Amino acid sequence: MEIVKTIKLIHDYIVRDEEGNETGKVRAIDGVDLDVAPGQFIAVLGHNGSGKSTLAKHLNALLYPTEGQVILDGFDTTDESHLWDIRQEAGMVFQNPDNQIIGQVVEEDVGFGPENMGVPTKEIWERVEESLKAVGMWEFRKKSPNRLSGGQKQRVSIAGVIAMHPKCIIMDEPTAMLDPSGRHEVIRAARALNQVEHITIILITHYMEEAIYADKVFVMDEGKIALQGTPREVFSQVDRMKELHLDVPQVTLLAHELRKAGLPIPEGILTSRELALALGLQPKETGSAWD
C-alpha cells in the first residue's frame, strides 16, 4: 500500500480584496495524482509558484483539498478524528529554520513533538537522544538554537520531526536559506534517514543536484505534474525541463551539449563521474560535493 497517495487533488486559494470580499480564485494545485511507496526517496521539483509548497501542506493536513483526496497511510486527511495520527506519521520540515524551532535549548526543541503527543517523560529523553544522534547533533544538545549555523538548525528541525517517529518526512525546501555546506549537511542527513531508518522522504526543492539521488522525481508546473520518473529519465529531457523554467544539473547539461556537438555520450548523465567514464577518462576520486 502507498504511504502517501493523492487522488485528483485540487486546491484553490481564494483571492480577497481589501474589504475581504471574494474577488476570484487561484488554482494552486490542479488534479495531482501522487503515489509514494514506503521507504522511497521522492523529489518534487518546480519553479516558484508551481504549487509544490501547497502540495506539501496537504500531505500534513495543514491544508485541506478543495476537491479530490489525500490519503496518508490509509487515513483521509479530512478525517478530523485521525488528525493527530496524520501529523505524527507525516513529519514536516519547513524552509526557515528560525521560524520552526520552538525550544530555547536544542534538546527541548526536539522534545516538543513528543511532549505534544503525550509521550512519558522517560521515553521523551530516549527519543531526543536517538534523534539527535541520528542527525549528528547530539553534542549540541545543551546549546541555544540561536548559536547554531543554518545547516545545524535545520538538522535540529529534522531531529524534532524524527523524535515523533514518523513514517514519512516532508521537507519543504529545507535548503533554500542555507549556504552550500549547510545544504550538503541537510541532504546528507535526509539520505541517511532514508537509507538507514527507511523513512520515506519527500523532498521539495528547486536545487536539481539534490534530486539526483531520489528514487523518483516529480516535476510540477502550474499545479500539475508535468514530468515524472527516475532522475535519469527526467533529466535526460533537457529541452522539456527548460520549457518548465528549470535547469538540469550542470553535468547533465554539459553532457547534453557535448552530445549535440556529436560526441558519443548517452543522455541522462547525472554525476561528473559518469561523464568522465562516458568520455573514457579516469574519474578523479574527489568528485563533486554531491557524489
Next chain:
Amino acid sequence: MLKDVTLGQYYQTDSWMHRLDPRVKLLGTLSYIIILFVVNSVPGYLVCGAFLLVCVLLSRVPFGYILRGLKTIMVLLLITVLFNLFLTPGEPLVSFWKFTITKEGLTFSIKMAVRLIFLIIASTLMTLTTSPNQLTDALESVLGPLKKLHVPVHEISMMMSIALRFIPILMEETDKIMKAQMARGADFDSGNLINKIKAMVPLLVPLFISAFRRANDLAMAMEARCYHGGEGRTKMKPLVYRKGDVGAYGVLCAFLAACIVIRVMGV
C-alpha cells in the same frame, strides 16, 4: 551592538541556589517581598538582611553582579528617599529655607530605602539563579489552580517562552534592517530625542511585518508537530520537588514566622 544584549540576567554556575526548584524561588521571593513590608523594626530588618545574605552566599553569584541590579534603580531609590525625607509631617529635626526634615521622615525614609534595596537584591537574585525557561515553567505550575477558573495558564506560559526565544532573533533582524537603512542614508544617531524616535518609525514597520510572518510560520510549524494546547501534554523536564526543596520551604516558613513574631511582639 544589539547582539550584546543578553536577556534575563541568568548567571550560569552550579550552586545550591541554582539547583533549587524554581517554584521555591518564585514563591520565596514573593513572600520575602511581602514580609519586607510587614516587619518595621531594626531587629526585623536584621533578620531579613541576614536571610538575604545567606541566600546570596548560597548562590555563589559575585556581589558585583547583584549590585549591578541596584545601579539601574538608583535614581528611583533617591527620589523615594528624598520625598519621604522632606514631605513627611512630624516633629522637626533640621530646618533650612523651605525644607524641614522631621524625625518621622528620617526613620521612614531609611526604612523605605532598606526595604527597596532588599527587594531589589532578592528579585535580582531570583533572576540571576533561575533561567527564563525555568521561570515560565514555575509560573505555569504555581498558577496551575487558576486553570479551574478558565485562565489559560499553559497558553500564557507558552507565549512567554516563545517571546523569550524570539527576542534575540528579532534583535538581530532589527540590526539588519537598521544597517540596510543606514546604507541608504537613514540617520538614527543625530538630532534630538523626537527626531530619533521619528527615525525609528520606518524601522518598526518592516520589523512588525516580519514578526507577523514569523508568527504565522511558527504557528504552522507547531501545528505540524501536533501542538494542540496544554491538554494531554507531557513534560520533558517536569518540575519535581526533591528533599532539598522541601527543606528550603521549611527554612522559608521558619523565617517568615520569625518575622511575623517580631512584628507582633513589637520588638
